[in-house]
Amino acid sequence: MKYSIEIPPKDPIWRLQIYAHLADTLSFHTIWLSDHYYNRNIAIVATAMCMVTKRVGIGLGIMNPYIYHPVSMAQMAASLSEVAPGRVSIGIGAGDRNILESLGIIQERPVDRVRWAVKTIRELFSDSRRSGALGLDFKAWGSPQIYIAAQGPKMLQLAAEMGDGVLVNTSWLPNPEKPLSLVKKTLDEVGRRRAEFSIELETLVSVHEDSEKASKTVKPYVGVVMQGLSPEMVEELRISEETLRKIRSMVQARMWLEMHRVIPDEAVELFSIAGTPSYVRSRLEEISSIDLDGLVLGGPLGPTPRKAMIMLDEIIKGFSGSPSARAA
Amino acid sequence: MGSAVNWNDFKTRLRSLQSRSLLAEDLLDILLTTYNYSVVSPEKGEEIVKLFITRELDSPEAVYMLVDLSIRAEPEKTLKVLKNHGLVHGI
Numbered sequence A: 001m002k003y004s005i006e007i008p009p010k011d012p013i014w015r016l017q018i019y020a021h022l023a024d025t026l027s028f029h030t031i032w033l034s035d036h037y038y039n040r041n042i043a044i045v046a047t048a049m050c051m052v053t054k055r056v057g058i059g060l061g062i063m064n065p066y067i068y069h070p071v072s073m074a075q076m077a078a079s080l081s082e083v084a085p086g087r088v089s090i091g092i093g094a095g096d097r098n099i100l101e102s103l104g105i106i107q108e109r110p111v112d113r114v115r116w117a118v119k120t121i122r123e124l125f126s127d128s129r130r131s132g133a134l135g136l137d138f139k140a141w142g143s144p145q146i147y148i149a150a151q152g153p154k155m156l157q158l159a160a161e162m163g164d165g166v167l168v169n170t171s172w173l174p175n176p177e178k179p180l181s182l183v184k185k186t187l188d189e190v191g192r193r194r195a196e197f198s199i200e201l202e203t204l205v206s207v208h209e210d211s212e213k214a215s216k217t218v219k220p221y222v223g224v225v226m227q228g229l230s231p232e233m234v235e236e237l238r239i240s241e242e243t244l245r246k247i248r249s250m251v252q253a254r255m256w257l258e259m260h261r262v263i264p265d266e267a268v269e270l271f272s273i274a275g276t277p278s279y280v281r282s283r284l285e286e287i288s289s290i291d292l293d294g295l296v297l298g299g300p301l302g303p304t305p306r307k308a309m310i311m312l313d314e315i316i317k318g319f320s321g322s323p324s325a326r327a328a
Numbered sequence B: 001m002g003s004a005v006n007w008n009d010f011k012t013r014l015r016s017l018q019s020r021s022l023l024a025e026d027l028l029d030i031l032l033t034t035y036n037y038s039v040v041s042p043e044k045g046e047e048i049v050k051l052f053i054t055r056e057l058d059s060p061e062a063v064y065m066l067v068d069l070s071i072r073a074e075p076e077k078t079l080k081v082l083k084n085h086g087l088v089h090g091i
Helices: A013-025 A042-050 A070-080 A097-102 A110-125 A153-162 A177-189 A211-227 A231-236 A241-252 A265-271 A277-288 A305-320 B007-016 B020-033 B042-053 B060-073 B075-084
Strands: A002-006 A030-033 A057-063 A088-092 A145-150 A165-168 A198-207 A272-275 A294-301
Touching (some): A002 A198, A002 A305, A013 A030, A013 A042, A013 A305, A013 B020, A013 B042, A030 A042, A030 A088, A042 A057, A057 A070, A088 A110, A097 A241, A110 A145, A110 A153, A145 A198, A153 A177, A165 A177, A177 A198, A198 A305, A211 A241, A211 A265, A211 A272, A211 A294, A265 A272, A272 A277, A277 A294, A277 A305, A294 A305, A305 B020, B007 B060, B020 B075, B042 B060, B060 B075
Parallel strands (some): A002 A030, A002 A294, A088 A145, A145 A165, A165 A198, A198 A272, A198 A294
């Protein structure tokens, strides 16, 4: 099982470099850099992180093909591979409808859009010189892996058809077996071997000796997840429209410090793993027993991320006995 | 802060502090989590990163720098940390 972490580039770059270097010395597989317009640019942060790391993978994403043209995604990944050969991955998803709308972007036909993005990136990475084909004038070092971030069934199926892996949205944390079986079924249907595909679940994590601190820290992240839920999920989980409306407006206004007042504790329980080290250990142990290839431990990691990373590393080392680390 | 901290005495005691590496970690965590981002300039941040990578963040000079930065970013938290490490009294 690969254990990766997600770090939103919301901090000054020097802090992000500290976290990256620490992750490099611990046993995390990949650092995923979530992409939000209001945070630092992930390509620049990724480069800064590559400068202070030797082993850990760097995941660009999740990017969406409304804000980024796939040529930019391919260019970013291929350029980054010159700084970190063999360590680069791309994560592509549909983006958050509400946030895109706030930017004046309509999220049209997201599955088709992601399909086009993946196809275009693969074309750019191939060394094809045929007339009319898109191409970069330089090769990437190693083959950047393309993960598709998926929440709904059609995107999960697309991931299984075209991706090197899938990053299953954290909203599936209450019931991870469901997307897992859909992905496996699709792999089978399209004749792809299970071993050539990586199924990874994203989950928000916040660990601290004080469980209330852990919970309070994760609430803004839970808010971002909740406001991006599909209508079907909202109905299935019986989340009130009133609560969602408040959360959406706070996310749009980036009222992170105030958000803990409106996020219900039940939502923290549903969409994150937040609490003491022993609680987090038991929840992670439970998920690790499912047929997943990886788990992405999403931000905030904890009220004190540096200490949280060390605690999480201790926890995951205790599971398999052998580190999930990418070989140096 | 006045009489609570005699800085010459502080520097001397810092040199001989047994728990200096733990102090460095506590101060680093203050700087990593404070919302007063502007206290650490990009140049200072780069210096902290270099010292972190070369494991020299617990040298007396580095810890003094961390104290200087964190006390500006989070005075109360920093004084509490310093008190826990026996470096200031009477607060």
